Amino acid sequence: MMEQIQESIQRRAAEIEGIIKSYLPAEAGPQRTVLEAMNYSVLAGGKRLRPMLMQETYRMFGGRGREVEPLMAAIEMIHTYSLVHDDLPAMDNDEYRRGRKTTHVVYGEAMGILAGDGLLNLAWETAMRSFSVSGQDAGFVQSAEDPTRDEAVRMRRVAGAVEVLARKAGVYGMIGGQTADIEAEGEGQVSGEQLLFIHEHKTAALIQAAMMAGAILAGADKEQVLQMERCAYDIGIAFQIQDDILDVTGTVEELGKPIGSDKKNQKQTYVTIMGMEASVREVERLSGEAVKILASMEGDSGFLRELTAFLIHRKK
Amino acid sequence: MMEQIQESIQRRAAEIEGIIKSYLPAEAGPQRTVLEAMNYSVLAGGKRLRPMLMQETYRMFGGRGREVEPLMAAIEMIHTYSLVHDDLPAMDNDEYRRGRKTTHVVYGEAMGILAGDGLLNLAWETAMRSFSVSGQDAGFVQSAEDPTRDEAVRMRRVAGAVEVLARKAGVYGMIGGQTADIEAEGEGQVSGEQLLFIHEHKTAALIQAAMMAGAILAGADKEQVLQMERCAYDIGIAFQIQDDILDVTGTVEELGKPIGSDKKNQKQTYVTIMGMEASVREVERLSGEAVKILASMEGDSGFLRELTAFLIHRKK
Numbered sequence: 001m002m003e004q005i006q007e008s009i010q011r012r013a014a015e016i017e018g019i020i021k022s023y024l025p026a027e028a029g030p031q032r033t034v035l036e037a038m039n040y041s042v043l044a045g046g047k048r049l050r051p052m053l054m055q056e057t058y059r060m061f062g063g064r065g066r067e068v069e070p071l072m073a074a075i076e077m078i079h080t081y082s083l084v085h086d087d088l089p090a091m092d093n094d095e096y097r098r099g100r101k102t103t104h105v106v107y108g109e110a111m112g113i114l115a116g117d118g119l120l121n122l123a124w125e126t127a128m129r130s131f132s133v134s135g136q137d138a139g140f141v142q143s144a145e146d147p148t149r150d151e152a153v154r155m156r157r158v159a160g161a162v163e164v165l166a167r168k169a170g171v172y173g174m175i176g177g178q179t180a181d182i183e184a185e186g187e188g189q190v191s192g193e194q195l196l197f198i199h200e201h202k203t204a205a206l207i208q209a210a211m212m213a214g215a216i217l218a219g220a221d222k223e224q225v226l227q228m229e230r231c232a233y234d235i236g237i238a239f240q241i242q243d244d245i246l247d248v249t250g251t252v253e254e255l256g257k258p259i260g261s262d263k264k265n266q267k268q269t270y271v272t273i274m275g276m277e278a279s280v281r282e283v284e285r286l287s288g289e290a291v292k293i294l295a296s297m298e299g300d301s302g303f304l305r306e307l308t309a310f311l312i313h314r315k316k
Numbered sequence: 317m318m319e320q321i322q323e324s325i326q327r328r329a330a331e332i333e334g335i336i337k338s339y340l341p342a343e344a345g346p347q348r349t350v351l352e353a354m355n356y357s358v359l360a361g362g363k364r365l366r367p368m369l370m371q372e373t374y375r376m377f378g379g380r381g382r383e384v385e386p387l388m389a390a391i392e393m394i395h396t397y398s399l400v401h402d403d404l405p406a407m408d409n410d411e412y413r414r415g416r417k418t419t420h421v422v423y424g425e426a427m428g429i430l431a432g433d434g435l436l437n438l439a440w441e442t443a444m445r446s447f448s449v450s451g452q453d454a455g456f457v458q459s460a461e462d463p464t465r466d467e468a469v470r471m472r473r474v475a476g477a478v479e480v481l482a483r484k485a486g487v488y489g490m491i492g493g494q495t496a497d498i499e500a501e502g503e504g505q506v507s508g509e510q511l512l513f514i515h516e517h518k519t520a521a522l523i524q525a526a527m528m529a530g531a532i533l534a535g536a537d538k539e540q541v542l543q544m545e546r547c548a549y550d551i552g553i554a555f556q557i558q559d560d561i562l563d564v565t566g567t568v569e570e571l572g573k574p575i576g577s578d579k580k581n582q583k584q585t586y587v588t589i590m591g592m593e594a595s596v597r598e599v600e601r602l603s604g605e606a607v608k609i610l611a612s613m614e615g616d617s618g619f620l621r622e623l624t625a626f627l628i629h630r631k632k
Contacts, residue, residue, distance in 0.1 A: 025487060029492070030492070030496045030499075030510065030513050031487055031488075031491070031492035031493075031496055031517075033495060033499060034491065034492070034495040035487060038487070081433075085429055085430075085433060088429060089406075090424075090425035090426045090428075090429060091426050091429065108406075109406035110406045110407050110498050111495070111498075112406075113401055113404060113406060113407065114401075114491060114494060114495055114498070116433070117397075117401060117432070117433075117436065117491055118486065118487045118495075120433065120437065121436065121482065121485055121486040121487070121491060122486055122487060124440045124482045125479070125482040125486050128475060128479040128482055129479075131472075131475040131479070146465055146468070146469070147465075147468035147469065147471075147472055149462055149463075151468065151472075152462070152463035152467065152468035152471065153462070153463065155463075155468065155471040155472065155475060156463055156471065158475075159444060159447040159471060159474075159475075162440075162444055163441070163444040163445075166437065166440045166444055167441055169437055170434065170437040170438055170441050171341060171347055171350055171351060171354070171434045171437070171438060172345075172347075175347070175350065175430060175433055175434045175437060176345070176346070176347035176350070177347075178430060179346075179347040179349060179350040179427070179430055179434075180346045180347055182430070183346075183349060194346065197346050201347075
């Protein structure tokens with residue numbers, strides 16, 4: 001069963017790869033270096049988990065259009081810029097990610113900063129394309145004709161989805177978590193409460209954005225969107241605790257990165273604070289809750305439930 | 317006459333200051349440090365030129381609503397983040413700006429990066445508020461009622477304005493110019509063509525965004541928006557050449573920064589490449605063209621024309 005779902009995930013990831021690529025810039029012009037650095041960063045691989053969750057949530061709520069695609073590309077650009085800036089010397093100072101040299105190591109620190117800025121801005125440029133049905137430029141040239149009812153309803157949904165994405169990516173979401181993380185490292189001792197704040201914001205917030213934006217775009221109602229927020233919270237925190245567990249129990253081959261790096265960096269994790277047994281139990285509890293929420297939805301949640309189980313039981 | 321327009325500019329700048337402040341974050345929560353660093357950066361002063369141009373262009377085309385206000389705050393946040401990241405050690409490594417220590421000097425390099433990221437993201441969060449008439453949260457909770465024609469038309473205009481802002485701020489606009497600037501510094505010799513690309517993108521693009529977004533929000537037609545793009549180009553380039561001229565002719569008292577810093581840094585400027593006489597003539601030509609475009613508009617362009625003349629003839 002795990003092989004089957006893995007194959008299904010890979011097929012979807014390949015489709016998403018094509019969507020993301022179609023929104024990446026051509027490497028031309030006097031600003032070519034930053035465009036190359038941006039593409040290098042985005043095309044480093046990765047699970048494409050956030051666009052996948054967005055698309056599947058959109059489908060679960062009956063979404064059938066293509067207006068979700070620019071937002072799928074946008075959320076992956078946001079995720080990528082956050083990694084590029086996180087890796088900078090002044091931040092985590094990481095030289096490798098996913099087995100490749102990090103962006104600033106290849107292109108220099110100034111280009112690392114600019115590539116991150118470029119991706120974050122391109123994310124919003126790209127997101128704005130959702131306002132046009134075709135996924136092409138919204139264009140500042142306003143039609144002389146009145147908007148149809150369909151166009152008006154779609155614009156309202158897109159505005160809502162982009163707003164949620166912006167909020168969850170910002171200082172009350174992901175950037176807030178990064179700030180708390182950087183400060184916690186400086187302080188040494190981290191409380192369970194601080195760690196939860198960091199995980200909730202640095203990891204879970206963008207996963208919430210993915211599922212909430214997908215739901216909003218498909219026309220889900222307020223209650224359904226809030227349930228997706230809760231479900232994504234469970235998935236995000238379970239995902240992060242599983243990361244902490246794998247850092248202790250995984251093998252180098254499975255993870256593709258040094259084992260015990262958290263311990264070496266004296267990083268406080270869910271495992272060091274709560275213990276291994278409690279961590280495993282918490283992952284089970286959270287993923288169970290997420291699957292239960294998904295199962296209670298009207299639409300077909302089969303793939304999302306399998307994906308959740310897969311993420312939690314992954315070995316890397 | 318210069319005193320009168322200066323007073324008028326200051327009055328408008330004070331009003332804009334209030335609008336910007338109303339969109340800045342409260343300094344609370346575990347991520348407080350990044351919020352403080354963001355506010356420190358935005359409240360360092362400055363001419364508030366971009367929001368002023370946006371608001372006045374909006375008014376010139378008959379705009380009377382408040383949906384322009386979130387976008388005014390957003391463009392100033394974008395301008396500010398670009399300065400914060402430009403000042404970083406890996407970029408221009410500046411310790412002072414407008415007589416105050418730069419953000420990374422006060423809050424550390426990691427917070428300098430995060431504060432810039434936070435401001436860029438907050439800009440888009442704030443911009444999304446233009447979708448609601450009141451300038452408050454658009455909110456993901458979609459009304460069950462159909463959008464009215466007025467709401468639909470406004471959403472379309474806001475989407476167009478935000479799209480232009482995103483494009484002009486990004487890799488094909490401001491960030492593109494910063495990239496070319498960083499690379500030119502590494503190369504030593506800069507051609508007139510390269511310098512124009514840098515000025516067009518690093519400086520003029522965001523001024524174009526200000527005037528184009530103001531026009532689009534007010535319902536200007538395509539031809540009018542393109543004329544504002546041209547007019548803002550003239551203003552932006554003239555503004556930048558005047559900067560280069562003042563670096564040679566100004567006094568420390570007037571500028572509040574060391575004179576001849578461009579020469580000291582061996583920075584190529586319009587003056588070093590084209591000569592002082594040609595530079596002065598070009599500023600005159602460009603500002604004359606900008607004023608002519610403004611005068612040809614139907615609405616009241618009085619203040620915008622005075623502002624243009626003031627910017628060009630300023631001594632600091």
